[in-house]
Amino acid sequence: EQDEELCIVKDALRRGLFIRPTSPSLAEYAKISHELRLVNNHVYWAGNPRKLLLVIPTACLEELINKAHAIGHTNTQATVETLRKICYLLWMWRRTYEVVAKCPGCVRNQVPDPVLPMQQVSRATAPWQVLHIDIVSYGPIHFLTIIDAFSKFLVWEKSSLYDVVLGGFDVDAVLY
Template identity: 25%
Template sequence: MNALQKVILEGWPEDITECNYFVKKYWNFKEELSLYNGIVTKGRRLVIPLKLRSDILNQLHYGHMGVEKCKRRAREVVFWIGINSDIEKKVAECSVCNKYKRKQTKQPLKPHSVPLRPWQKLGLDLFELNRKSFLTVVDYFSKFFEICELQSTTSSSIINKLKPIFSRHGIPEELISDNAPNLVSDEFQRFAAEYGLLTE
C-alpha cells in the first residue's frame, strides 16, 4: 500500500513494467485512484489493505445475505483486486448460507414432435400490448403465425377469431396452449370436440 500511495503522489510511470508487483495489479485503475488523508480510494470506495480484508469480508457477509447482496454492499464502499472472487469464496464456505440459499430447480423441457405437414399442429397463446389483448396462432411445421386483436379474452371471443383462421388455412389436428382458463373451459372443449381437435 505504501508503494501504491507513493506512485499516486509522484505519478505513474510511462510503462507498466516499471511498477512493482503490487502496483501492477492496480494499473488498469490508475485514473480512478487517489489519496485522501493517507487513505487510497478508488472513486468513492476505500482500497483495503491485505491485513484488513478478512475483517471487511466478515462485515460484508454479516447477515448471510448471499453473494449478490454482499457484492452490492462492497461496490458502495470498499475495493481491492479480486474482491468479487473473495466474496464468492466466503459465501460458498459458509454453512449458514449454504443451508438457506435458494435452490432453483430446472424444469424439464417438453419437446414436441415436428408435424408431418403444415397446419397439422398449432400453438395458441394470448398476450397483451398497449393495454390491448391479442391471440397468436403459430404453425409448428412452418412457423407461420397469425395475430388477432381480441375485444375480450373470453372463450367465445377466442373461438370467433379461430373459426376464420381455420376457414382460410384448414382445420388442424392438434392445438397446444399454456392451459389458460379460457383455453381449457367447457365451451372451448366443446368447440375442440366439434372440430375434432386434440388439445394439450
C-alpha cells in the same frame, strides 16, 4: 501490518509515477491508476467522482467481507452490493464468493435440491386413447402429426399458408 502492494501504489501516487505491473494486483492497480486518489495517506478509488471509496488492503479483506456478509448472511451478489457502497477491493466478486462459500452458517443451512421421482407416463390400453400431437415443419411445408400411443399408427396432414388462410372458404365458389 502494512500491505506491501498498497504501499507501492501510495508511493507511485505520491510521486506521480506509473505503477509498475510486477504482480497481478499491481497490474490491476496500474489499469485504474487514473481513478486512484491519495488522501491523508489513504488510497481511494474515484470511479464515481462524487464519492471516493477507500481501497481496502489485502490483509483486511476477509474480515471486512465477513462483516458485510454477517449483516444478513446474504448471498454473494448481495454482499458485493453492500461492499460496493462503502469500499473498493480488487476482484471483489471472486473474493467475496470465496468467503461466502466458507461461511459455516450458510453451509450448514444449505438445502440440497430434492430428487424428484420420475413422472409416470400414462399407457394406452386401447387405440386412440392416448395421442401424441405435434407440428413438424420443413421449410415452407408444415405437417400436423398425430401418433396413436397404443398402435404407434401415424397420421399426418400437410398444410401450407394457403391452407391456413383459406382453410374455411370454398375457393371454387368465390373464384367462379
